[in-house]
Amino acid sequence: MKALLCENFGLPETLNMAEVDKPSPNENQILIKVKACGINFPDSLIIQDKYQFKPRLPFAPGGEVSGVVDAVGKNVSHVKPGDKVFALTIWGGLAEYALADSHKCLLMPENMDFITAATTMYTCGTSLHALKQRAQIKPGETLLVLGAAGGVGLAAVQIGKLIGAKVIAAASTDEKLEVCQKLGADDTINYTKSDLRTAIKELTNEKGVDVVYDPIGDKYSEPAVRSLAWQGRYLVVGFAAGVPSAIKLNLPLLKGASIVGVFWGAFAQKQPKESMQNFKQILGWIDEKKLQQNIHQVYSLKDGGQAIRDLMNRKVIGKNVVKIN
Template identity: 70%
Template sequence: MKALLCHEFGSTENLKLTNTESPKPEKGQLVISVKACGVNFPDSLIIQNKYQFKPELPFAPGGEVAGIVKEVGEGIDHLKVGDRVFSLTGWGGFAEEVLADGYKTLPIPEGMDFITAATTMYTCGTSLHALKQRAQLKEGETLLVLGAAGGVGLAAVQIGKLMGAKVIAAASTDEKLTLCKEKGADEVINYSTEDLRERIKTLTDNRGVDVVYDPVGDHFSEPAVRSLAWQGRYLVVGFAGGAPASIPLNLPLLKGASIVGVFWGAFAQKQPKDSMANFRQILAWIKNGQLKQHIHHQYPLSEGAQAIQDLMERKVMGKNVVVIK
């Protein structure tokens, strides 16, 4: 089979399309013939050896796949050869075949295509867990989404609206903010041309926001925390801006606020019933047309490195997807 392998850690230039052996399932595992693989920010970290999971070299990036079950290992009884499935594999998805754990693999609902299945659950799973379990977002509250035109950002904008919040979307270009408005944002902030904190004051009549959803980090974090309302919640989702920020701890003290970590992968493993309930809600919203991923571009497997590079250079609105034919 063909796979886009990382033979040494570093840039996307180290990813090479390679002929390699097909994987073999062990107990509790299955092999999926990949049809589509979503591109996510951890893909850019894992090839640089900067992610919390560190696979042995060589490996293929790509942790969110959809395809057809090719082979089933011992101990799996909820899936069979030929089933259409989606799975969270961690890595390995930029390949014609991938090894997957049975407990992380589910049937694709009837009527859902492979591209939707491979590009929705990671971002929406993260965002619903963040807003529901971690922030406990309430109807009528104000939600600020940083990096709002990215994959998790757009998911947070849509899910925040579905949960009844007033949503303020912040992003770096007017083009990105136009997309955020199309996805339901009530207000927008261009933090390349506007002062983030002053604009939040204007939009909230100096009250501040109840929840900040931050997948960006870097220099936007502190002004966002300073913009929290009394008993606000700041969600640490990721660091697409390059680095975690240093937050003065007097800020949450003065505001009675909370700084809350969001680690969806650990949540899904440690609270599987709650995670499955979230999945059911996401799938219902998708089926009803209330939640829809924006696909920025589709790439063949041979251009998978470019798909990650475009994400790293912040050219992507919504999600990139690698399609394998």
């Protein structure tokens, strides 16, 4: 089978197309004939050996796929060969066939297409878990989404609105913020043009925000924490800017605030019933056309490295997708 391989840790330009053996599932795995692979920020980290999961070289990046079940292990009963599925693979998705653990693979609804399916699990799963289980956000509260035009950011904007929050979207260009507004943001902040703290004070009448959703890190984290309202919650989602932030611990003390980690993959593994309930809600919203992905561009398998590079260069509004079979 064809695969886009990381043979040595490095940047996306070092990925190479290759012919490799088709894998076989173990007793708890599913082999998927991949139709589409969503591109996410961890793909840029895992090829540089900067991610918490460490696959052995060589491997194909690509942590989120949709496709058709080709084979299943003996302990797998909820799907069978021929079923259309979407799955979290962590790596291996930029290939014609990919393995997924059975508890990370779901049946696709009949009316869902492969592109939508390959861009749903990571972004929407992360964002609903963050806002529901971790922030316990309530209708009427104010949510600030940093990096709001990225995949998880746009999911958080929409899910925040569906829960009933007032949503402030913050991003780096007016073009990105226009998409955020189309998908439901109440207010926007271009943090390359405006001081983040000043803008938040103006938009909240100096009260601050109840929840900060931060997949960016770096220089925006501290002003965001300083902008929390009393008993606010700061969600640590990721570090797309490349640098985890050093936050002064007197700040949450003074505000009675919480700094809350969000690790959706571990949540899905350790609390599968709650995760499945989340996905029932997500798929219901998608079916009702209340939740959607903004597909930035669709690439071929040989151009998968460029899809990761464009994400790293912050050119992507929403999600990049690689179409494979």
